[in-house]
Amino acid sequence: MVNGNSSREQLLETVKSIEIQTIINIALIFLFAFILGRIITILFSKLSDKMNRSDRVKVKMIIPAVKFGIYIIAFYYVLGEMFKIFGPELFLLTGLLGAAIGFGIKDLFADIIGGVVITFEKPYQIGDKISIGSYYGEVIDIGLRATKLVTPDDDVVTAPNSLIFNETVASGNYGNSEMMVVIDLYIASESDVKTAMRILREAVVSSKYVYISSRSPVIMLHKALPFYTRIRAKAYANDLRDEFEFESDVHTKAWIELQKNGIRAPQLPILSIPPLDE
Amino acid sequence: MIGEMVGTYSSDSDKKGSDETLGLQDEIGEIQAAIADFEIGKKLNVAIITGPFGGKTTLINEIEKLNLNRVTKCTFSEIVRDKKEISFTEDTKRIVLLDNCHFLYIRKPGGFDIFYEFLNVISSQNRAFITTWNTHSWKYLNEAFEIWKYFPVQIYIPAFEKEELKFLVLKRYGKGEIKFKNGNESEEEPLIYVARYPLELAALGKKIDIPFLKINIPSLKKRLLNEKEEEVTAEHRVFEKIYLESKGNPGIALRIWELGLDYPHIELKNIGQFSYDIELEHEEAFVLSLILSYEILKKSEIAEMIGSKLRADEIVFQLLNRELIFETKENTFLIRPEALQSVIAYLEKIRMVW
Numbered sequence: 001m002v003n004g005n006s007s008r009e010q011l012l013e014t015v016k017s018i019e020i021q022t023i024i025n026i027a028l029i030f031l032f033a034f035i036l037g038r039i040i041t042i043l044f045s046k047l048s049d050k051m052n053r054s055d056r057v058k059v060k061m062i063i064p065a066v067k068f069g070i071y072i073i074a075f076y077y078v079l080g081e082m083f084k085i086f087g088p089e090l091f092l093l094t095g096l097l098g099a100a101i102g103f104g105i106k107d108l109f110a111d112i113i114g115g116v117v118i119t120f121e122k123p124y125q126i127g128d129k130i131s132i133g134s135y136y137g138e139v140i141d142i143g144l145r146a147t148k149l150v151t152p153d154d155d156v157v158t159a160p161n162s163l164i165f166n167e168t169v170a171s172g173n174y175g176n177s178e179m180m181v182v183i184d185l186y187i188a189s190e191s192d193v194k195t196a197m198r199i200l201r202e203a204v205v206s207s208k209y210v211y212i213s214s215r216s217p218v219i220m221l222h223k224a225l226p227f228y229t230r231i232r233a234k235a236y237a238n239d240l241r242d243e244f245e246f247e248s249d250v251h252t253k254a255w256i257e258l259q260k261n262g263i264r265a266p267q268l269p270i271l272s273i274p275p276l277d278e
Numbered sequence: 279m280i281g282e283m284v285g286t287y288s289s290d291s292d293k294k295g296s297d298e299t300l301g302l303q304d305e306i307g308e309i310q311a312a313i314a315d316f317e318i319g320k321k322l323n324v325a326i327i328t329g330p331f332g333g334k335t336t337l338i339n340e341i342e343k344l345n346l347n348r349v350t351k352c353t354f355s356e357i358v359r360d361k362k363e364i365s366f367t368e369d370t371k372r373i374v375l376l377d378n379c380h381f382l383y384i385r386k387p388g389g390f391d392i393f394y395e396f397l398n399v400i401s402s403q404n405r406a407f408i409t410t411w412n413t414h415s416w417k418y419l420n421e422a423f424e425i426w427k428y429f430p431v432q433i434y435i436p437a438f439e440k441e442e443l444k445f446l447v448l449k450r451y452g453k454g455e456i457k458f459k460n461g462n463e464s465e466e467e468p469l470i471y472v473a474r475y476p477l478e479l480a481a482l483g484k485k486i487d488i489p490f491l492k493i494n495i496p497s498l499k500k501r502l503l504n505e506k507e508e509e510v511t512a513e514h515r516v517f518e519k520i521y522l523e524s525k526g527n528p529g530i531a532l533r534i535w536e537l538g539l540d541y542p543h544i545e546l547k548n549i550g551q552f553s554y555d556i557e558l559e560h561e562e563a564f565v566l567s568l569i570l571s572y573e574i575l576k577k578s579e580i581a582e583m584i585g586s587k588l589r590a591d592e593i594v595f596q597l598l599n600r601e602l603i604f605e606t607k608e609n610t611f612l613i614r615p616e617a618l619q620s621v622i623a624y625l626e627k628i629r630m631v632w
Binding site for chain 1: 385386387388418421423560564626628629
């Protein structure tokens with residue numbers, strides 16, 4: 001008991017002896033690391049916007065790794081400052097820190113570990129369109145603690161990095177600048193499917209948003225359902241950010257041409273079929 | 279005269295004949311071989327592919343001249359809308375030359391009917407079709423419709439060599455008619471000079487000039503071997519610069535020449551280094567890619583493809599304002615030859631053309 005009390009008193013004494021200057025130094029190191037991280041993110045993002053489609057993604061891939069490098073160096077210097085103060089008692093402090101992680105900041109710690117995993121395993125990268133948990137959007141930043149997404153409605157979602165341990169992550173493009181978009185059109189069952197397929201294909205290949213190559217082909221599918229026919233085009237948007245514009249462009253142009261050819265949407269009566277349980 | 283070394287046009291081009299298709303002899307040979315194969319029963323359609331101002335019409339005209347009695351030639355100068363234009367009667371010869379086949383489709387839903395008909399015609403009739411295509415349209419149609427399957431023989435017109443460009447430019451002038459100036463302050467030609475190599479940075483879609491030191495070989499020869507005849511250093515450097523700027527494209531080379539010529543003088547410093555810092559909205563870039571792919575378009579055709587006359591007016595105005603395109607007397611629009619390399623670099627950067 002005596003030993004325990006004396007250790008505690010010794011630690012308290014040490015804590016009391018910490019100079020304001022040391023605390024300012026530690027705060028400045030964190031601030032500097034944060035500002036440097038932000039500057040690098042902005043610079044690399046601006047640079048990547050000037051690059052061509054494929055190089056843009058490569059540049060953005062570097063950002064999280066550089067930021068983590070900065071944070072690791074910052075932690076190294078902060079630990080150095082702390083060791084100067086506590087010396088051998090640092091181990092005692094580590095014990096306290098362990099207890100704190102166990103009780104209070106374990107989530108924060110899990111997020112940081114998640115950030116490390118995301119940086120090196122790369123389940124997604126900045127610029128990817130991903131689904132994580134119940135969110136879908138473009139990754140705009142991978143931070144130490146959280147990943148920021150912009151949803152199609154322009155909401156910024158901050159998803160904790162630890163989500164990758166519990167949730168499935170789906171990346172729509174996985175590092176590529178092009179992205180597959182599935183475009184469905186529903187037409188009346190009696191429609192001329194061949195003509196409809198041709199029109200949808202032409203709408204896709206003539207879109208200003210399309211990207212076609214041997215590795216990114218246009219695929220056409222047809223499915224006859226009891227009350228209507230679904231025609232589907234799978235094609236790549238040149239820039240994943242134009243995913244919805246691409247779909248909208250194809251829909252608009254295809255429907256104008258479908259109507260010219262007498263092809264119409266499924267009619268209302270099929271929607272008023274009574275539910276099965278009645 | 280202080281300051282400017284003057285060279286005179288002592289063309290050695292006379293020795294090479296007056297053939298307009300200088301530099302295309304291999305391609306002509308390949309097409310003639312395809313025609314010969316067709317005559318012995320092999321069905322071969324030929325696609326001649328090159329960029330704007332690349333010389334495809336010159337090549338197909340030469341093929342017509344060489345096979346005058348056996349070919350029917352048809353040149354498309356605007357988007358084809360009537361199937362009759364590609365329906366061939368019994369009077370049509372067995373070898374058909376079709377120039378500017380990139381006018382056979384309209385990039386919009388419902389705009390490919392003529393194109394499908396064309397593919398049907400060239401694959402079903404017992405004729406050989408020798409066709410010319412804009413390279414960007416060709417690549418697009420290749421990816422979208424696998425058009426290469428219909429053309430067993432594909433000929434890509436190569437870039438011209440420096441000497442070929444020189445011949446092309448100077449053939450319309452008499453001997454000694456053009457005076458070349460290198461623009462130096464001293465009367466002596468420098469032995470080493472700074473040349474600038476225009477480098478297209480594909481990743482950034484920009485062009486930069488890399489300065490590098492170059493030994494003036496003609497001047498060196500003149501001094502070492504006392505070759506009095508070799509007073510062509512200014513001429514040499516003018517064509518070197520034209521060649522680097524045009525990347526061997528004959529149309530661009532002629533345009534650069536015209537812009538730099540102050541008849542009968544041409545000075546090295548007036549051979550422009552063209553670089554356009556292009557930054558366009560998505561739809562503006564799309565319209566630019568259409569003009570590049572069709573080579574010449576009317577405003578109504580642009581409006582038809584983007585689906586809005588109002589936007590077409592606005593975008594064409596923007597592109598004219600930025601001096602990327604120009605309008606002809608017939609109210610059609612073309613890419614400015616001097617802007618062509620920058621336009622291609624930009625559109626390739628954003629993958630609007632392949």
